[in-house]
Amino acid sequence: MRELLIVIAFSLGLLVLGIFLGLFIRGIDRKFAAYFQSRVGPPLLQPFYDLEKLMIKQTIIPENSVSWIFRGAPVLALASTSVLLIYVVLPYLYYLHGSSGPFLTAGDLIVILYLLMIPAISLIAGGFASGSPYATVGAQREVVILMSVEVPLAIVVIAVAWKMSQAAGGAHPFSLLTVASNPIWTGMGPMGILGGGLLVLTLMAVVPAETGKVPFDQAEAETEIAEGLLAEYSGKYLALYGLADAVKSLAFTALFVVLFFPHGFTDLTGFRIVIAGGDYTFALDILLFIVKVIIVYTVAITAVRVAMARLKISQAAKLFLITLSMLSIAGYLLIYLDPRISGL
């Protein structure tokens, strides 16, 4: 019972922290994007100002919308992304701390895959419910993106889980704790590392698609369909979507880090930081984790979104369903073959 309460308290704290961190990372993203584009950019806290402003703005519900879906979708999006964040980060923090708990194996990669879909589905529901042709087109596009992204993402997850089943002796191969404690790179030959690289590349392409950023922001394409899904949203509900987006971006980049670069400070250096009798390694680990998330965010989202044009929906679907699926299958095969080749 006590443990359950701790987990709940921890999750709530994590959620508040996650929202703050998500918005802050968004600020960093905007600043970096501005620097890439030879601009000075907004202050780092601009997302907070935007949120504050949206919260005090008038919220308009379109006359011909399905009101309850229209109002409910943003709440669902924020709730599901929050749960996603907790499921991704909490086991990892437990791993970093070195403690064990009853809920560590409860949430695994399969649950995360499903949770990833819920914000997108609520966006689609909200889009269809808003009764605007732009939002309808946006929702159709979001469906296409959602379906095509699942394929390479699922293959990456299966590849990682297969590797885990080998490394951890078959116990809880889908658990994030297993993934975190057995980094995918351990015991890999050159072929395996190449395969892992392909998987990283695939997931890098999936990140902007899952978070709806250029080149895969077709559902919200500003110049084409005037923010598409969000065309009719305003005020508080738009703010909720903004929060959900920030939290989802954070959660997905965190998932990326946990899947491929879960090494804590002790794993990397072998030391533990002990100052005046207190063990500060955990604090340092969290800091390292945040830095890793920011790096992944900058490389996979910021740099990509400034260096590319928006693809068309047909091109994006083709890219995910054919090119990236092939790439991830190749990566899986390489990882699969690696121990057999090295063993020869």
Place this chain on the structure above:
Amino acid sequence: MSKSTSTFPLSIGPTHPAFKEPVKFSFEVDGEKIVRTDMDFGYTHRGIEHVARERNFIQVIYLLERICGICSVSHPMAYCLAVENAAGIEVPPRAKYVRTIIGELERLHSHLLWTGVAAHEIGFDTLFLHTWDIREKVMDCLELLTGNRVNYAMLTIGGVRRDIAPEHYGILEETLDYYRELYNRTREILLEDLTVQMRCRDIGVLTYEDAVALCAVGPTARASGLPKDVRIDYPCNAYPDIEWLRPASPRDIGKEPRGDVFDRMIVRVLEMKQSVEIVGFCLDNMPDGEIVVESKAIKLINQLKKVKGDGLGRYEAPRGEVAHFDILDEREGPAQIKVKAPTYSNAAAWAVMFNGAEIADIPIIAASIDPCIACADRMTVIKNGCGGLSFTAEELHRLSVEKQKRIKATCGNS
């Protein structure tokens, strides 16, 4: 998305983030494919032609300058050419060269602006900011030469109002060198980027035959392989002296013209280089002498007051041919003025380009002819509060003939 047999209407505009000016498109959309296109203009009609008839010759120059902010040399240039044509005024050679320099600098900044807009339409904001960043240099140069960044107030009937002073030469040369240096890298970013090619190749195709049939002008026509350029076909200003000037074509960089959006981008990039070279040529061969026939505005008005006749002025604006037709009738101002803007000619090509395109292509195709709705909106029809009149070609022709007769009658009597 399943292949549905039913289509749904999608109207884009009159205000939409993809368009910088109000124009309304009504599409019939099947999934993402466009099956039918309809266009509606007239949202920025300001009655400029009517206002021009109420003003004198000098005032009209500044009025026409404000038809469109980007073409603020092209429209007065065509008007001045038309009036000079009607009154038989010969422009001094130095004024011709100054006019050419200002016109080409305008073309350079207009094409850079277009590139930025096109990049923004396909979601490539870095390229958009980059081109607008390097555009500042030519804007500063124009500000130095003319005293303002946008409405230059440089042209007058029979010459130009400001000379290019000796101290400006160095700065102009420096600007040209800046663009010559940038050319290769900018071309690489524009023309060799993978995502730009994915979004622009084979999109919005206007074939050679269609370009001829629909009377496309400017870069839109040249990208379809039609060697059509008023600067070469009906040379004015300093263009007759520039022997190497040829209509830009994708063939210049070894690509067969396909008439798609990407070709239009190629043509504009080549024209930027061309403009830099033309300005360089004009600076090197600048003749001495007067810059204007009659510098006193009141005297000029009084001279033109004695003229009876009409004149046509044609000039290659950055977007294509702009033509002004003026009737002078012993008045202080033009008795009639007719403006034909490049977008007016190119808008018909939209219908062909949109055929079979996807929704995602709408902004870039619409932007690809570099539309200037303010230039093209010369008439608006209002019936019961909204548009609803339709004319056939015969009716329009009959109306034009009637109007022409009316003009002739009023001009003859006054």
Place this chain on the structure above:
Amino acid sequence: MLASVYKIIEQFFTEKSTNLFPAKRKPASVSEFLARKPLIAPVPTPPDYRGRLAFDYQACIGCAMCEKVCPARAIEMYPVIEKEKRTKRIVIYLARCTFCSECVKVCPRDAITMSGDFMMADYDRNSPSLVVGLEERRKNEVAPEEKPDTPQE
């Protein structure tokens, strides 16, 4: 593809193109802020910039040529008595002005000149800062001559 990647990496490190505002956010007291800090200078205007008009009341002879050429009809004439003779002087409404400098060019006595000043924002289009020659008008304007045949505005 690589060209744009190279470009953004280069731009990350090079000087930014943004022209900064004098202040990051609205200072609590504008006058104190102006006194205290070295401000970010505005973008310089070229020597021949067409900015705010200035009118020399003494040099003007009331020939009305500027009124005739003004494309925006921003120049208004009012009657005055100078040297015991009835004549006219002008006011220029900058809110209407298009800054074409045609009046500067046409003036036979160079009574109208242009400066580099471009900061002309105001809340009222008829405020004294936007009407050139308003002070002289208030001082010198006389009642219009009684002429029944000329239309009065």
